[in-house]
Amino acid sequence: MLLRLPESVSEAQECMAEGAVPIGGATLVWAGWQQDGFPAQAMSLRNLPEANVIARGTLGSAVVLNRIDDRVPEVLAHAAATVGTGAVRRTATVGGNLVGSTLRCLLPAALVLDARATVLDQDRVYETDLAEVLAKRHLLLSLHWRDPLTSSYRKLPGEAGGPPPLVVAAAVRTGDGGRNRLHVAVRDGYDVLTDSVGCDAGSDEAIDSLADTSIGTLEPAAWGAVREHVTHLLARPVSR
Ligand SMILES: Cc1cc2nc3c(=O)[nH]c(=O)nc-3n(C[C@H](O)[C@H](O)[C@H](O)COP(=O)(O)OP(=O)(O)OC[C@H]3O[C@@H](n4cnc5c(N)ncnc54)[C@H](O)[C@@H]3O)c2cc1C
Numbered sequence: 001m002l003l004r005l006p007e008s009v010s011e012a013q014e015c016m017a018e019g020a021v022p023i024g025g026a027t028l029v030w031a032g033w034q035q036d037g038f039p040a041q042a043m044s045l046r047n048l049p050e051a052n053v054i055a056r057g058t059l060g061s062a063v064v065l066n067r068i069d070d071r072v073p074e075v076l077a078h079a080a081a082t083v084g085t086g087a088v089r090r091t092a093t094v095g096g097n098l099v100g101s102t103l104r105c106l107l108p109a110a111l112v113l114d115a116r117a118t119v120l121d122q123d124r125v126y127e128t129d130l131a132e133v134l135a136k137r138h139l140l141l142s143l144h145w146r147d148p149l150t151s152s153y154r155k156l157p158g159e160a161g162g163p164p165p166l167v168v169a170a171a172v173r174t175g176d177g178g179r180n181r182l183h184v185a186v187r188d189g190y191d192v193l194t195d196s197v198g199c200d201a202g203s204d205e206a207i208d209s210l211a212d213t214s215i216g217t218l219e220p221a222a223w224g225a226v227r228e229h230v231t232h233l234l235a236r237p238v239s240r
Contacts, residue, residue: 024093
């Protein structure tokens with residue numbers, strides 16, 4: 001297998017055109033390749049500057065999970081810090097987690113930030129939403145968002161070999177009309193539910209409104225975890 005390390009977008013497009021398979025840290029693909037055979041070419045974006053950014057409002061797809069720190073909102077930094085083991089986080093990347101894994105612990109965090117994705121095609125670079133990236137398995141270059149007023153993430157304890165643990169991500173963002181909205185995403189099993197409600201009237205009203213959304217259809221224990229999470233988040237002081 002030839003591992004290609006493009007240093008520019010145009011070089012990455014050449015690799016794509018020549019059939020190179022994208023990889024991040026290869027933490028998921030390696031075992032399958034050993035069993036089924038290696039592709040002729042793979043491409044890592046680790047030398048491509050656009051895929052390695054970590055800054056306010058931007059996170060590159062080749063960034064390794066354990067490099068994610070408080071330059072990004074708490075919800076995203078905390079999500080990255082709870083993926084797998086230290087060894088996995090030292091190797092696995094944002095792109096591999098969001099596009100390539102089944103658990104996708106970063107996805108609820110990215111959803112509450114309303115993150116947009118910059119993706120690479122053979123002949124263009126363009127922005128799209130996460131749903132399209134996941135459905136079409138686009139080559140992800142980076143994520144972009146507007147920083148929220150506040151945000152938080154919680155992964156409940158899970159049992160080894162058991163079902164995926166419940167994940168609750170939440171963020172308060174100022175909407176276009178200047179009013180604050182609470183955005184919540186919940187990973188329940190392998191499904192991710194997401195919704196948003198106004199929250200200027202306080203946490204009781206926000207929770208009542210949330211009960212009427214898709215999130216309110218969760219079974220009681222999961223709904224209880226969401227309520228608790230939202231109550232704590234909305235009790236924090238926020239500054240505009
Ligand atoms: C022991 C263990 C525990 C784990 N626990 C968790 C957990 O708690 N939560 C969780 O969310 N995940 C967990 N994972 C999964 C982990 O997050 C993935 O291994 C990792 O995200 C894959 O990242 P990678 O960079 O190694 O991807 P790779 O293995 O390199 O690639 C995986 C797939 O993603 C595709 N891909 C890679 N980069 C891109 C890109 N930029 N654009 C488009 N497609 C791309 C590849 O083509 C491939 O199909 C665990 C994994 C292990 C081994």
